[in-house]
Amino acid sequence: MSDNETQAAALADAGPIVLTKKDFVSDVDPRWCPGCGDYSILAQAQKVMPDFGYARENIVFISGIGCSGRFPYYMNTYGFHSIHGRAPTLATGLKASRPELMVWVITGDGDALSIGGNHILHSMRKNVDIKVVMFNNRIYGLTKGQVSPTSAYGQKTKSTPGGSVNYPIHPLVVALAAEASFVARSVDTFPEHLQETITRAGFHKGSTFVEILQNCNIFNDGAHREFTERDVRDDRMLFLKHGEPMIFGKDRDRGIRLNGVRPEVVRLGNGITEKDLIVHDESSEDSTIHFMLGRIYWPEFPVPIGVIRNVPRTTHDALLQGQIDDAIRREGHGDLAKTLAGGETWTVGG
Amino acid sequence: MTTREHEIEVQELDRVTIRFAGDSGDGMQVTGSQFSQAAAVFGNDISTLPDYPAEIRAPAGSLPGVSGFQISFSSSEIHTPGDRPDVLVAMNPAALKSNLGDLVPGGAIIVNADAFTPTNLAKAGYANSPLDDGSLSAYNVHEIPVTTLNARALEGLEMTSKQVDLTRNFFALGVMFFLFERSMEPTFRWLEEKYAKRPIFIEANRRALSAGYAFGETTEIFHTTYRVAPANLAPGTYRNITGNEATALGLLTASQLAERPLFYSSYPITPASEILHQLSLYKNFGLKTFQAEDEIAAIGAAIGASYGGGLGMTGTSGPGMALKTEMLGLAVMVELPLVVVDVQRGGPSTGLPTKTEQGDLFQALFGRNSDSPVPVVAPATPSECFAFAVEAWRLALRHMTPVVYLSDAFLATGSEPWRIPTTDELPDLRVPSRTDPEGFYPYMRDPETLARPWVVPGTPGLEHRVGGLEKLDVLGTVSYDPDNHHRMMMLRAEKVARIARDIPPLEVFGPPEGDLLILSWGSTYGAIRSAVESLQQRGKSIAHAQLRYLNPFPENTGDVVRAYKRVLIPEVNMGQLLLVIRAKYLVDAQGFNLVRCKPFQISEIQTKAEHVLGDL
Ligand SMILES: Cc1ncc(C[n+]2csc(CCOP(=O)(O)OP(=O)(O)O)c2C)c(N)n1
Ligand code: SF4
Ligand SMILES: [Mg+2]
Secondary structure: OOHHHHHHHHHHHOOOOOOOHHHHEOOOOOOOOOOOOHHHHHHHHHHHHHHHOOOHHHEEEEEOOOOHHHHHHHEOOEEEEOOOOOHHHHHHHHHHHOOOOEEEEEEEHHHHHHHOHHHHHHHHHOOOOEEEEEEEOOOEOOOOOEOOOOOOOOOOEOOEOOOOOOOOOOHHHHHHHOOOOEEEEEEOOOHHHHHHHHHHHHHOOOOEEEEEEOOOOOOOOOOOHHHHOOOOHHHHEEEOOOOOEOEEOOOOOEEEEEEOOEEEEEEOEOOEOHHHOOEOOOOOOOOHHHHHHHHOOOOOOOEEEEEEEEOOOOOHHHHHHHHHHHHHHHHOOOOHHHHHOOOOEEEEOO | OOOOOOOOEEEEEOEEEEEEEEEHHHOHHHHHHHHHHHHHHHOOEEEEEEEOOOOOOOOOOOHHHEEEEEEEEEOOOOOOOOOOOOEEEEOOHHHHHHHHHHOOOOOEEEEEHHHOOHHHHHHOOOOOOOOOOOOOOOOEEEEEOHHHHHHHHOOOOOOOHHHHHOOHHHHHHHHHHHHOOOOOHHHHHHHHHHOOOOHHHHHHHHHHHHHHHHHHHHOOOOOEEEEEOOOOOOOEEEEEEEHHHHHHHHHHHHHHHHOOOEEEEEOOOOOOHHHHHHHOOOHHHOOEEEEOOOHHHHHHHHHHHHHOOOEEEEEEOHHHHHHHHHHHHHHHHHOOOEEEEEEEOEOOOOOEOOOOOOOOHHHHHHOOOOOOOOOEEOOOOOOHHHHHHHHHHHHHHHHOOEEEEEEEHHHHHOEEEEEOOOHHHOOOOOOOOOOOOOOOOOEOOOOOOOOOOOOOOOOOOOOOEEEOOOEOOEOOOEOOOHHHHHHHHHHHHHHHHHHHHHOOOOOEEOOOOEEEEEEEEHHHHHHHHHHHHHHHHOOOOEEEEEEOEEEOOOOOHHHHHOOEEEEEEEEOOOOHHHHHHHHHHOOOOEEEEOOOOOOOOHHHHHHHHHHHHHOO
């Protein structure tokens, strides 16, 4: 038996695995700035990790470079702190060769969408079964405050003292355009929502992209505060639920409907009912509405959070393995001596 | 066989070099490789050199569109595809014009006379037809109306005239088979396999080939055929193999010997793509190939596979190698096994994609930030690519390190007979993964090799973190301690340096000391060995040593280079090995550097060596 088979067999024999949050806390103390949103993300991830039924040794966290990149050190699993922007590539190779592992990628807005943009596109479109979690603080944290691909237009940063002249990217639109089979958004300060989102991402089989709105209280404090603060969030955010109409507001009195091909915010009443609103269908193959949800944002619209897209698709590793199985069925197991002696040969006598 | 109507003489030759040249659409590569196959199967030693244009579809009939294939075959051992062809097969005026200069004086030219139309002549820049103006009088010219004769032979087949014309290279091949007494059988077999689904093409090419052969036999154009007897090769079973094929087979073999799954990821690039193509055909070995989005992703995925306990490998050429730089540094830091194949081509930048060069030695040795030691190996001949792909993996696995394997366009596309090894001749590449949690630390080391343990995810109790940040010696936690960093730098360097104990000494061909040593690496081997052989026969005090390990060097390298009055280092670059040898061993070696996109000729090395010897 190969190592992999032994491990798979051991996994099957062991019965259900019962772990707690504590099992996922490593012996390294987190070293983010006090008050950083990353602490909450770490805590929620450690909390839900036991729910997946994976033994610790079968979970791998791979990160790029940035404040977010330190995440793997704090998880008591296997971990790989790689290089800037490239974590999806390592994750792709690992998952392709070890499909039985659960592979997470932790990345930042610069890591994922600037230097690593290409790898996000291709790992998503290939439906590699990795769970990419992007901490979006709309700034370069680790390098102390330069503009990032998600920074606001006009934003003053160390590298843009006169204000950014670049329009920000919409991360979820990128993920959707890349054909990610699971796309979601959550917020560092919404513990329950965050737990639920990470849990659903963890159970998805296929390319998974989760954007977490994260506060960098040192270099971009309050980047998301205008709509995430407790007293305004219900009015300024749209909590998505599969199969339910897109209603929001403290009094649940507003919603999103389509006017032709354009979304618009409407107030219920005066002849407008729930029936006029778009019903969220995360599993729709057609992604038009998902794109819309990835694009609309405060202040024109409430900010959608939750699972935007979730469609079943055969994973990259399964497809690779399928081709191997087919080849073996067709040609039998490879025979090295035969292959070496392939083509025309001749013999020189001794 | 048909009965001959005229007497044909047979002349015995030791060695013949033929160049097939035509438009890139004329099928010269296929023609050349079929001739090579026939010569190899017959038992000659052979060496081949394809030369194809970088543009896939240069205008038909133009000079840049000329594609060539040279084969040298011999009744004794040879090391190169021949300096200059004895016979030139030119399918059009452009092919004649661009290759004539290389032909030996008095050599034979076989042309497709039908192609010498005013249009084609003009495209090649001929004012008058060279067939008529006497400019070829120094050569032995055979004009054959190949297109017409071939069309006649294929009459009655349901094919367009364009399809018919596509087989005329096989008519020319048939003529050559006749001239050099080669059997058509291997080519017939090849056709059956290649066109299994298009029987009409089998028939058409068969007819073209046989018609060419019969033409040679029955017309009075040729009065002599040539016989090159089989060579005296070491006993065994042989096949003809290109460097890229041998590399792919070597990588496959390494994974079988290591009993670990192969994962090859690559981004297409000339001249390395064939390795990806070929490995992709071996899915029934359970191997996985992955065409990544770029070269960075390709090496990243390979590192991911090695981290997972497999044989992660990636292949590329110079520009892609440049992109892999940062990842290779990561592999050095995390100390995982990895093989990076660099099939060098002309540079810098995009350079000359289809041409050969030895320009990436510096890149392999030093092309990373900080001191980032990586072992480097380089096969010398197409068939040696097999053994060195296996050897690269042996080193990577035993020493837990990335290894760079330097091939080049000449090795990759050139071919020669390869004695197929039996499985018991191959090394055992198995290494254990660590599974015992007792006393484990991620950066503890094997006392002999300094290799760190290979712990793969999925192993209970050994969960740990690795990465590109500097690690604390033994414990493997992140460390910013200055003394620890210095120690880790020393350990990484020493780990690679100790590989010198695990590789064979540098072998010297010729006297152990004397007037001149020619030191070489990579594909310049053939021309240099041939030149040295002939100078030795003429009584010169000259030796040749071929470096197949470029980092670390074999332990005796210093002794070897110091044992001669002069050291000459020919390279198809501006003097890269030269700089390293001079710096490391303080010898006054001199370079011989021609960077003309092609391998050295034997005569060039010989002349240079005589020159150096003459100065003594
Ligand atoms: C190749 C390379 N270029 C630049 C850097 C420097 N660098 C490290 S992190 C970073 C930006 C990180 O921003 P982001 O991904 O948003 O992560 P955050 O720190 O905000 O979590 C940069 C530019 C690097 N480590 N490597
Ligand atoms: S710089 Fe910002 S993102 Fe980084 S640790 Fe500090 S608060 Fe968090
Ligand atoms: Mg950031």
